[in-house]
Amino acid sequence: MSSKPMISRMGASVPDKIWVQGRDLCTDLLGKIGFAEMTWLELTGALPTPEQTALLEAMLLTLVEHGATPMAIATRLTYLGAPEALQGAVAAGLLGMGTAFAGTAEGAAKMLYAALKDAPADEDLEIIARRVVDRELGAKRPIFGIGHNLHKPIDPRTPVLFSIAEKQGYNGRYVALIEAIATAAEARTGKSMPVNATGAIGALCCELGLDWRLCRGLAVIGRAVGLVGHIAEELRTPIAKQIWMRTEEEIARSVALADQQMERGA
Numbered sequence: 001m002s003s004k005p006m007i008s009r010m011g012a013s014v015p016d017k018i019w020v021q022g023r024d025l026c027t028d029l030l031g032k033i034g035f036a037e038m039t040w041l042e043l044t045g046a047l048p049t050p051e052q053t054a055l056l057e058a059m060l061l062t063l064v065e066h067g068a069t070p071m072a073i074a075t076r077l078t079y080l081g082a083p084e085a086l087q088g089a090v091a092a093g094l095l096g097m098g099t100a101f102a103g104t105a106e107g108a109a110k111m112l113y114a115a116l117k118d119a120p121a122d123e124d125l126e127i128i129a130r131r132v133v134d135r136e137l138g139a140k141r142p143i144f145g146i147g148h149n150l151h152k153p154i155d156p157r158t159p160v161l162f163s164i165a166e167k168q169g170y171n172g173r174y175v176a177l178i179e180a181i182a183t184a185a186e187a188r189t190g191k192s193m194p195v196n197a198t199g200a201i202g203a204l205c206c207e208l209g210l211d212w213r214l215c216r217g218l219a220v221i222g223r224a225v226g227l228v229g230h231i232a233e234e235l236r237t238p239i240a241k242q243i244w245m246r247t248e249e250e251i252a253r254s255v256a257l258a259d260q261q262m263e264r265g266a
Helices: 025-029 035-044 050-062 070-081 086-094 105-117 125-138 157-167 173-189 197-208 212-236 240-265
Strands: 011-014 017-020
Touching (some): 017 025, 035 050, 050 157, 070 086, 070 212, 070 240, 105 125, 105 212, 157 197
């Protein structure tokens, strides 16, 4: 019995040539396209239009850096313990990209695709938005892509991304729907619930027609650059050891204080 042939167009090589998605890396791609275009080529198998390139580049740039996040701290501390494995330190940071930090573009895109999948093209987006909010809050689930612990009442990245999308012709119903969802959530909860950066990226992934299961991957690509940057800064001005020592000292003080209080109580 013959086995099913394995097929992949991602890449192949012979001694004097390397192909990527059917294109010669050395003659067709190097020096002729940028990183955002290469990303689109890898994800879709085709080169992007200039409009797609401009929007994708902005999306990739958005989540490169956000300061001393848990992911960055994990990377720095892992590098402190294993400086011989930069890749392990970056991987440690990327593993923290989930539903609390930077990874919610995936959930936002899935929600938006589902909400508009069977909806008539002329259905009022405000009605759809209220339906989504009622369902998610009624089930006590977070609404991916809206709300931010720091950036409120507006996440400053969102209007810039949506402005770029409008300029490039990608500011459609998915963008309008996530904005309507944020408005409906604020009305229902009485809290500030802006569209955050990952929500904006999730909506723009939908506008671009990308599979929702790839959306977190864009955040991974961008944040990997930032985490390598944190290691570069750690080499110049290290803080990981301070984070470790300060944490240990404060815990030791709190334990000693608790022991003293127990002794006085006894």
